[in-house]
Amino acid sequence: MSVRNAMTADFLRSAYGGESMAHMRYTYWATVAEKEGFPKVARLFEAIAYAESVHANNHFKEIGKEIQDATVTAGAIFGDAKTADNLQGAINGELHEVEQMYPVYLNAAEFQNESGAKRSFHYALEAEKIHAELFAQARDLVKEGNDMELKAVYICPVCGHTVLDEAPDKCPVCGTKKDMYKKF
Secondary structure, three states, X not given: OOOOOHHHHHHHHHHHHHHHHHHHHHHHHHHHHHHOOOHHHHHHHHHHHHHHHHHHHHHHHHHOOOOOOOOOOOOOOOOOOOHHHHHHHHHHHHHHHHXXXXXXXXXXXXXXXXXXXXXXXXXXXXXXXHXXXXXXXXXXXXXXXXXXXXXXXXXXXXXXXXXXXXXXXEOOOOOOEHHHOEEO
Protein backbone atom coordinates (compact mmCIF):
# COMPACT_ATOMS: atom_id res chain seq x y z
CA MET A 1 0.00 0.00 0.00
CA SER A 2 1.29 3.43 -0.91
CA VAL A 3 1.06 6.50 1.22
CA ARG A 4 -2.04 8.50 0.42
CA ASN A 5 -0.80 11.98 1.29
CA ALA A 6 1.77 13.86 -0.79
CA MET A 7 3.34 15.58 2.22
CA THR A 8 3.97 12.31 4.04
CA ALA A 9 5.33 10.78 0.83
CA ASP A 10 7.74 13.71 0.47
CA PHE A 11 8.83 13.30 4.08
CA LEU A 12 9.43 9.58 3.54
CA ARG A 13 11.56 10.31 0.46
CA SER A 14 13.52 12.96 2.35
CA ALA A 15 14.06 10.63 5.33
CA TYR A 16 15.08 7.83 2.97
CA GLY A 17 17.66 10.13 1.35
CA GLY A 18 19.02 11.29 4.70
CA GLU A 19 19.28 7.79 6.16
CA SER A 20 20.92 6.48 2.98
CA MET A 21 23.53 9.22 3.12
CA ALA A 22 24.12 8.62 6.85
CA HIS A 23 24.68 4.93 6.11
CA MET A 24 27.36 5.74 3.54
CA ARG A 25 28.95 8.50 5.63
CA TYR A 26 29.23 6.28 8.71
CA THR A 27 30.62 3.41 6.65
CA TYR A 28 33.35 5.71 5.36
CA TRP A 29 34.01 7.27 8.76
CA ALA A 30 34.46 3.75 10.20
CA THR A 31 37.46 3.31 7.90
CA VAL A 32 38.89 6.63 9.11
CA ALA A 33 38.46 5.61 12.76
CA GLU A 34 40.12 2.26 12.08
CA LYS A 35 43.11 3.95 10.39
CA GLU A 36 43.45 6.37 13.31
CA GLY A 37 43.62 3.51 15.83
CA PHE A 38 40.05 3.56 17.15
CA PRO A 39 38.76 0.09 16.19
CA LYS A 40 35.84 0.13 18.61
CA VAL A 41 34.69 3.55 17.41
CA ALA A 42 34.98 2.09 13.90
CA ARG A 43 32.73 -0.78 15.02
CA LEU A 44 30.23 1.75 16.43
CA PHE A 45 30.18 3.61 13.09
CA GLU A 46 29.68 0.30 11.21
CA ALA A 47 26.85 -0.79 13.49
CA ILE A 48 25.04 2.53 13.34
CA ALA A 49 25.53 2.59 9.56
CA TYR A 50 23.56 -0.67 9.54
CA ALA A 51 20.85 0.89 11.74
CA GLU A 52 20.59 3.78 9.27
CA SER A 53 20.09 1.29 6.43
CA VAL A 54 17.29 -0.32 8.48
CA HIS A 55 15.62 3.10 8.70
CA ALA A 56 16.15 3.80 5.00
CA ASN A 57 14.64 0.43 4.06
CA ASN A 58 11.64 1.02 6.33
CA HIS A 59 11.00 4.43 4.75
CA PHE A 60 11.46 3.04 1.22
CA LYS A 61 8.93 0.26 1.86
CA GLU A 62 6.39 2.77 3.15
CA ILE A 63 6.67 4.93 0.05
CA GLY A 64 4.95 2.09 -1.75
CA LYS A 65 4.70 0.85 -5.27
CA GLU A 66 4.31 4.16 -7.09
CA ILE A 67 7.34 4.68 -9.29
CA GLN A 68 8.11 8.32 -9.92
CA ASP A 69 10.98 10.75 -10.06
CA ALA A 70 11.56 12.91 -7.02
CA THR A 71 14.19 15.38 -6.02
CA VAL A 72 15.26 14.46 -2.52
CA THR A 73 16.61 17.14 -0.25
CA ALA A 74 18.06 15.74 2.93
CA GLY A 75 20.15 17.39 5.62
CA ALA A 76 23.64 15.97 5.72
CA ILE A 77 27.10 16.57 7.06
CA PHE A 78 29.81 16.24 4.41
CA GLY A 79 33.56 16.04 4.65
CA ASP A 80 36.56 13.90 5.37
CA ALA A 81 38.06 14.85 8.71
CA LYS A 82 39.61 13.28 11.76
CA THR A 83 37.51 10.88 13.85
CA ALA A 84 36.69 13.41 16.59
CA ASP A 85 35.34 15.82 13.96
CA ASN A 86 33.48 13.03 12.17
CA LEU A 87 31.87 12.07 15.47
CA GLN A 88 30.78 15.69 15.98
CA GLY A 89 29.33 15.69 12.46
CA ALA A 90 27.45 12.49 13.31
CA ILE A 91 26.13 14.05 16.54
CA ASN A 92 24.97 17.13 14.64
CA GLY A 93 23.15 15.01 12.08
CA GLU A 94 21.50 12.79 14.68
CA LEU A 95 20.39 15.78 16.75
CA HIS A 96 18.92 17.40 13.64
CA GLU A 97 16.83 14.28 13.14
CA VAL A 98 15.84 14.04 16.81
CA GLU A 99 15.06 17.69 17.47
CA GLN A 100 13.73 18.88 14.12
CA MET A 101 13.15 16.41 11.34
CA TYR A 102 11.49 13.32 12.80
CA PRO A 103 9.16 15.13 15.23
CA VAL A 104 7.72 17.11 12.29
CA TYR A 105 7.52 14.06 10.02
CA LEU A 106 5.92 11.98 12.76
CA ASN A 107 3.39 14.72 13.51
CA ALA A 108 2.39 14.93 9.85
CA ALA A 109 2.03 11.15 9.56
CA GLU A 110 -0.15 11.09 12.67
CA PHE A 111 -2.29 13.99 11.41
CA GLN A 112 -2.68 12.36 7.99
CA ASN A 113 -3.41 8.94 9.51
CA GLU A 114 -0.50 7.28 7.72
CA SER A 115 0.12 4.40 10.13
CA GLY A 116 3.04 2.83 8.24
CA ALA A 117 4.90 6.14 7.92
CA LYS A 118 4.14 6.89 11.57
CA ARG A 119 5.70 3.57 12.60
CA SER A 120 8.74 4.08 10.37
CA PHE A 121 9.36 7.62 11.65
CA HIS A 122 8.86 6.52 15.27
CA TYR A 123 11.35 3.68 14.92
CA ALA A 124 13.97 6.00 13.43
CA LEU A 125 13.39 8.74 16.00
CA GLU A 126 13.88 6.39 18.94
CA ALA A 127 17.10 4.93 17.50
CA GLU A 128 18.53 8.34 16.57
CA LYS A 129 18.25 9.48 20.19
CA ILE A 130 20.51 6.58 21.20
CA HIS A 131 22.89 7.20 18.30
CA ALA A 132 23.44 10.82 19.33
CA GLU A 133 24.31 9.72 22.88
CA LEU A 134 26.67 6.96 21.75
CA PHE A 135 28.46 9.26 19.31
CA ALA A 136 28.86 11.86 22.08
CA GLN A 137 30.41 9.26 24.39
CA ALA A 138 32.77 8.18 21.61
CA ARG A 139 33.71 11.77 20.73
CA ASP A 140 34.62 12.57 24.33
CA LEU A 141 36.87 9.50 24.53
CA VAL A 142 38.51 10.13 21.15
CA LYS A 143 39.28 13.74 22.10
CA GLU A 144 41.27 12.30 25.02
CA GLY A 145 43.01 9.86 22.67
CA ASN A 146 41.04 6.86 23.92
CA ASP A 147 38.94 4.25 22.14
CA MET A 148 35.57 3.10 23.43
CA GLU A 149 35.32 0.18 25.83
CA LEU A 150 32.69 -2.14 24.45
CA LYS A 151 32.25 -5.84 23.85
CA ALA A 152 29.80 -5.51 20.97
CA VAL A 153 27.14 -3.30 19.44
CA TYR A 154 23.71 -4.85 18.83
CA ILE A 155 21.20 -3.49 16.31
CA CYS A 156 17.54 -4.48 15.99
CA PRO A 157 16.97 -5.36 12.32
CA VAL A 158 13.36 -4.17 12.45
CA CYS A 159 13.65 -0.70 14.00
CA GLY A 160 17.37 0.04 14.38
CA HIS A 161 17.33 0.10 18.19
CA THR A 162 20.97 0.18 19.25
CA VAL A 163 22.56 -1.12 22.44
CA LEU A 164 26.09 -1.86 23.64
CA ASP A 165 27.46 -5.14 25.02
CA GLU A 166 24.28 -7.26 25.17
CA ALA A 167 20.96 -7.25 23.34
CA PRO A 168 17.81 -6.98 25.46
CA ASP A 169 15.48 -9.99 25.69
CA LYS A 170 12.96 -7.99 23.67
CA CYS A 171 13.43 -4.75 21.73
CA PRO A 172 11.91 -1.92 23.81
CA VAL A 173 10.80 -0.11 20.63
CA CYS A 174 9.32 -2.80 18.37
CA GLY A 175 9.29 -6.03 20.41
CA THR A 176 11.76 -8.00 18.27
CA LYS A 177 13.33 -10.92 20.14
CA LYS A 178 16.94 -10.87 21.33
CA ASP A 179 18.14 -13.57 18.94
CA MET A 180 17.19 -11.42 15.95
CA TYR A 181 19.54 -8.54 16.88
CA LYS A 182 22.57 -8.16 14.62
CA LYS A 183 25.87 -8.17 16.49
CA PHE A 184 28.84 -6.00 15.53
